[in-house]
Amino acid sequence: MLSTVQFSSFADFINMGGYAFNVWAVYGLFAVFLVVNLWFPLLKRKKIIRNLKRARQRQSQDQR
Amino acid sequence: MWVWFAKLGSPKWFYEISGRWLPWMAGAMILTIGFATVWALLFLPPDYQQGYTSRILVVHVAVAGTSLAFFPLMAVAGSITLIWKMKLADMVAKNAAPIGAWFSFLTLATGSLWGSVTWGTWWEWSDSRLVSMLFQFFLLIGVISLRSALDDRDQSARACALLAILGCINVVVIKYSVEWWNTLHQSASPVTIGGGGANGPEFWVVTLLMILGVYLFMGISLILATRNEILERERNAVWVQEIVDGS
Amino acid sequence: MKAHRRNRLGLILFISLGLSVTIGLTLYALSQNINMFFTPTQVAQGEVKPGQAFRIGGMVKEGSLMRNESDLAVKFTTTDFISDVPIAYNESLGILPDLFREGQGIVAEGSVDSFGVFQATKVLAKHDENYMSPEVKAAMDAAKLLQAEGSSFSNKGYVE
Numbered sequence: 001m002l003s004t005v006q007f008s009s010f011a012d013f014i015n016m017g018g019y020a021f022n023v024w025a026v027y028g029l030f031a032v033f034l035v036v037n038l039w040f041p042l043l044k045r046k047k048i049i050r051n052l053k054r055a056r057q058r059q060s061q062d063q064r
Numbered sequence: 065m066w067v068w069f070a071k072l073g074s075p076k077w078f079y080e081i082s083g084r085w086l087p088w089m090a091g092a093m094i095l096t097i098g099f100a101t102v103w104a105l106l107f108l109p110p111d112y113q114q115g116y117t118s119r120i121l122v123v124h125v126a127v128a129g130t131s132l133a134f135f136p137l138m139a140v141a142g143s144i145t146l147i148w149k150m151k152l153a154d155m156v157a158k159n160a161a162p163i164g165a166w167f168s169f170l171t172l173a174t175g176s177l178w179g180s181v182t183w184g185t186w187w188e189w190s191d192s193r194l195v196s197m198l199f200q201f202f203l204l205i206g207v208i209s210l211r212s213a214l215d216d217r218d219q220s221a222r223a224c225a226l227l228a229i230l231g232c233i234n235v236v237v238i239k240y241s242v243e244w245w246n247t248l249h250q251s252a253s254p255v256t257i258g259g260g261g262a263n264g265p266e267f268w269v270v271t272l273l274m275i276l277g278v279y280l281f282m283g284i285s286l287i288l289a290t291r292n293e294i295l296e297r298e299r300n301a302v303w304v305q306e307i308v309d310g311s
Numbered sequence: 312m313k314a315h316r317r318n319r320l321g322l323i324l325f326i327s328l329g330l331s332v333t334i335g336l337t338l339y340a341l342s343q344n345i346n347m348f349f350t351p352t353q354v355a356q357g358e359v360k361p362g363q364a365f366r367i368g369g370m371v372k373e374g375s376l377m378r379n380e381s382d383l384a385v386k387f388t389t390t391d392f393i394s395d396v397p398i399a400y401n402e403s404l405g406i407l408p409d410l411f412r413e414g415q416g417i418v419a420e421g422s423v424d425s426f427g428v429f430q431a432t433k434v435l436a437k438h439d440e441n442y443m444s445p446e447v448k449a450a451m452d453a454a455k456l457l458q459a460e461g462s463s464f465s466n467k468g469y470v471e
Contacts, residue, residue, distance in 0.1 A: 005106050006116075013106070017116040022177045026120045027105065029177075030127070033170050034097070034281060037163060041288035048295050052308045055299075109444035113410055118442055183435045184408030190347045190366065199333070210326055230334065246346040246368055248418055253440040261451070262441035 073150040075294040076303050082287045089284050096277030103270045117181050118267075124174040126274040130282050131171050131200070132238060134164030135231035138207070142225025152290075154221045155297070157228065159289035161207040163282065168201035183248055192241040193249035196234060203231045348418050355394040359423070367396060367429055368418040368437065376413050389417060389429075396423075400431040410436035 007013040016023040104122040111118035141157035144150050175194070176186045188194055207227050214220035242251040253263045298304045348368035349359055359365050367389060375388035383402040388395050398419055400407075411417065416437035421430045443451070 002103065002107050006109060007106070016119070017110060019115060019117045019181055022181050023116055023119050026123055026174045026177050027101070029170060029173055030123045033127075033166060037166060037281070037285040038288065041285065041292055044292050045288070045295070048292055049308055049311055052295070052299055052304070053311075056305065056308060109446070111442050112445045112448035113415070114438060114442075121442075182408065182410050182438050184405075184411075185433075185435055188347070188435070192347070202333075206326065206330065213326065227330070230330075246348050246350070248347055248435060248437055250438055250440045253442065261447065262443045264443075264447065266444065267442045 073148070073152050075152055075155070075298055076301070078152055079291055079294050082291060086284065086287060089280055089287075093277055093280040093284060096273055096280065100270055100274040100277055104274070108270055109266055114182055117178055120174055120178040122271050122274050124171065124178060125271055126278040127167055127174065128171040128197070129275055130278045131164060131167035131197075132235050133279075133282070134160055134167065134204070135200070135228055135235045138164075138228035139225070139232050142221070142228045145221050146225050151297070152294075154217075155290050155293040156286065157221070157224060158211060159293055160286060161204050161211065161224075163285050163289065165201060165204040165208065167282070168197065168204060171197055172201065179248075185248075188248050191248045192245050193238065193247050196238045196241050200231070200234055200238060203227070203234060207231070350391045351389055351394040351396040352391055354396055354423070354429075362422060364420070364422045366418055366420050367398070368416070369396070371411070371413050371415050371417055373413045387413075389419070396429050397427070398429045398431050398434075400434050404432060407434055408436040410438060 014020060014024075100122065104119050108119055108122070110116050138157045138160050141153040141160070144153035145157065172194075175197075179188075180186045207224050210223055210227060211220050214223060241247060242249055253268070255268050256263050257265065295304055295307070348366035351367065351369045353359070354367060369389035369391045372388040372390045372395065375386075377386045378384070379386075385400045385402060385407065386397070388397050390396075398421075400419070411434065416439060418435045418437055419429060419431040420433040420435075424430050
């Protein structure tokens with residue numbers, strides 16, 4: 001099953017037997033979907049921790 | 065069993081254990097999705113009719129199959145919230161909806177890109193599989209807007225749980241639409257173990273691998289979102305403040 | 312009642328109204344026969360009123376496809392191996408999908424004219440659930456041919 005690469009040249013690979021737009025669009029969308037759904041929660045986590053930190057500092061200043 | 069159940073409901077416990085799971089899940093996800101993608105793009109043989117457009121289906125089938133898991137998951141989590149008032153279950157239910165909407169959207173988009181060349185149409189309103197999947201997307205948007213419309217957390221949890229249970233009916237309709245009615249959409253492919261016939265291992269092994277990877281991805285993104293929710297909701301707990309101070 | 316509460320109540324009413332409409336429509340659709348297309352046999356049995364626009368789904372019969380290069384007219388017969396319905400289409404309405412060929416499943420939109428010919432306005436190709444590499448397909452066709460030659464006296468007919 002993993003013995004033969006289906007393409008003889010890189011241009012063939014890009015061309016996908018004439019369905020380049022559809023095939024690459026799907027894999028491109030899939031990549032965006034994976035990155036967005038992992039990157040965004042990680043960014044949000046950073047923001048939450050930053051905000052909580054700031055709130056803590058403000059709190060300790062008020063107490064002083 | 066009940067001790068374990070009660071523990072699972074504790075956000076702190078979940079935060080800690082999921083932190084230990086995440087690296088393993090991420091590693092397994094990168095391996096499976098990466099391997100399946102390279103396989104699908106380089107080694108998967110073309111279909112005798114569709115040519116290389118069958119490569120679209122590796123992604124489409126994996127994402128579509130996983131998208132059907134969201135309503136049952138939300139219904140179970142919602143029921144647990146309704147019965148035991150478990151905070152964690154509600155957080156999972158809340159964060160599953162937007163991820164599920166993404167899954168449904170990608171299912172429709174990849175399906176369209178496949179249909180436009182094989183069927184000769186991007187969209188058919190008369191196809192019950194297509195329309196019921198679109199309906200799932202709208203239902204999930206409905207769950208998200210219902211959540212933001214209600215300020216009271218208990219009330220919104222209850223309303224969303226109810227909607228999630230109703231949404232499960234639609235999942236059954238999506239699943240069996242291709243068998244109950246004549247549709248343009250093909251039915252699920254049977255799997256054959258031996259080679260030399262239709263649907264041999266050269267087609268389904270890579271798809272199975274992709275399904276596994278996409279399920280791991282679903283788990284990871286859900287855990288990441290739930291952990292964020294825990295940090296926000298438990299911001300005054302000592303253990304959260306320790307995490308904040310430690311980072 | 313405070314303004315923001317009234318807004319919220321409106322929104323909830325709106326959502327629950329939308330929800331009940333969609334659930335109602337789903338249940339209605341479930342109770343109806345929401346088939347996308349009729350089969351040639353259903354058409355032959357008169358399940359479709361004459362002149363009514365509908366969709367027909369079946370196989371393009373082997374050897375029935377005729378193309379007129381000058382005016383882009385396409386004629387073929389669709390079959391479910393029980394009944395046949397002749398279909399006329401013109402590619403000036405839109406090019407036929409890549410998968411369109413003899414032996415291929417199709418769904419056509421249009422209506423039956425007074426001669427009993429289905430005048431299609433749109434033709435879609437339907438892919439079945441079987442995926443094969445060209446090599447496997449060739450091997451299976453060769454095996455089928457061999458079998459047909461070996462047992463030509465007990466020919467049960469072509470079954471897809």
